[in-house]
Amino acid sequence: MRNLDITTLRSFVAVADSGGVTRAAGFLHLTQSAVSMQLKRLEELLGVELLDRSGRTIALTASGEQMLTYARRMVALNDELIGRLTDQEFEGEIVLGVPHDVVYPAIPRVLQQFNAAYPRMKVQLVTANTLDLKTRFERGECDMILTTEPEKVAGSQVLSAIPLVWVGAPCGVAWRKRPLDLAQGRSCIFRPIVLRALDGAGVEWNIAIDTDSDRAIEASVAADLAVMAMLDGTQPPHLEIVDHCGNLPPLPLQFINFYTRGNTESEASQALMALLRNAFGRPAAPRLQAAG
Numbered sequence: 001m002r003n004l005d006i007t008t009l010r011s012f013v014a015v016a017d018s019g020g021v022t023r024a025a026g027f028l029h030l031t032q033s034a035v036s037m038q039l040k041r042l043e044e045l046l047g048v049e050l051l052d053r054s055g056r057t058i059a060l061t062a063s064g065e066q067m068l069t070y071a072r073r074m075v076a077l078n079d080e081l082i083g084r085l086t087d088q089e090f091e092g093e094i095v096l097g098v099p100h101d102v103v104y105p106a107i108p109r110v111l112q113q114f115n116a117a118y119p120r121m122k123v124q125l126v127t128a129n130t131l132d133l134k135t136r137f138e139r140g141e142c143d144m145i146l147t148t149e150p151e152k153v154a155g156s157q158v159l160s161a162i163p164l165v166w167v168g169a170p171c172g173v174a175w176r177k178r179p180l181d182l183a184q185g186r187s188c189i190f191r192p193i194v195l196r197a198l199d200g201a202g203v204e205w206n207i208a209i210d211t212d213s214d215r216a217i218e219a220s221v222a223a224d225l226a227v228m229a230m231l232d233g234t235q236p237p238h239l240e241i242v243d244h245c246g247n248l249p250p251l252p253l254q255f256i257n258f259y260t261r262g263n264t265e266s267e268a269s270q271a272l273m274a275l276l277r278n279a280f281g282r283p284a285a286p287r288l289q290a291a292g
Contacts (some may be wrong), residue, residue: 008080009071011038012050016068020058043177050269064107066226090120090268097133097145100214101234102256106279113275118268129212144260146274146280148231150193156257159279162188162231164251166242169224175242181208183217183226193252194229201249256280 008017009106013026015035025032043050060068084090098107109124126136137145143267150202152158168175177269180198182205184191184195198205221228222238229251242248258280 004042004045004074006040006075008038010075011035011216012042013068013071015039015051015058017058058111071228079152079236084092084118085120090118092266092268093122093124094144094269094272095124095126095142096272097128097136097142098257099130099133099148100127101231102146102148102280103127104234110275110279111189114272119226121268123226129185129187129290131187140261142261143264143275144258145261145267146276147257148189148254149257150189150252150254151258152255156259157277159254159256159258159277161253162191162228162233163231163253164245165235166227166248166251166279167221167230167235167239168227168242169222170238170240172224172227172242173222174224175227175244175248179204179206180248181206181226183207183209183220183228185212185217186210190229190254197249197251203249279282 010029011024014027015021017197018024018027021035021039022034025035028035039051046063046067047062048063050067052059052061052064063280101286107125108205111125114123126133126142128136130149131140133145133147136142146159147153166175174181180203182194185208195205209220210218212229217228218236218239220226226250227242230239231254232241258273258276260269264270264273
């Protein structure tokens, strides 16, 4: 296994750009003999001549011209990486708010990708219901938030529209009972939507568990004590979409809206925003203009 040294590549690029070892040595703050030795080691490692020394000035051989293209890229990538890891511009914290029900499966993947690209940036993840997240955002406690809402909202970007579906225990029968036992969080933004749909369809219902604990609600549904509404694709493995054959009313689309503050113009913030857009279905979305 042969490995190229970035310092040696940098010397080679400097010689090619300056047209000679002497000038390159001055640019690199090295002695002429040190630069010459680095070039010799590089040629010996590769087994080719990179410089044509037959004339009064140094020129690149055909191999040297090919090498120069790769050397520039490798030196530039080295400098970019060093700059990224040490530049204070890429240090700091971004507070991201996400509703409980859309954390999985997308958010862990987004955070992993962002951390790989910006290891010195910290993302503080806040999970709460949409109403709470919007309150925190208005108070300036979050830099950006995702929400699940029944409509497009001025001042936000629509990332995707996902249908609500009825969810229950695998092979469960709770959906057949009347009154229908329902498990939906007190502060869940879906709760009034679900109740309106049931009332509109003339389906009697009963709140089987009145809590804001997502774990308690999911446990009740998994035990086939009730059903609930979730965004299609977000149901955990221990729950499944109810095949109710029209015995439960259809539920409307919900929008995943994206809110950002004015302090998110940095490269790192823009990168996180792009990852979130890609994860939730659309690479870009138009921003709705706030009224007034």
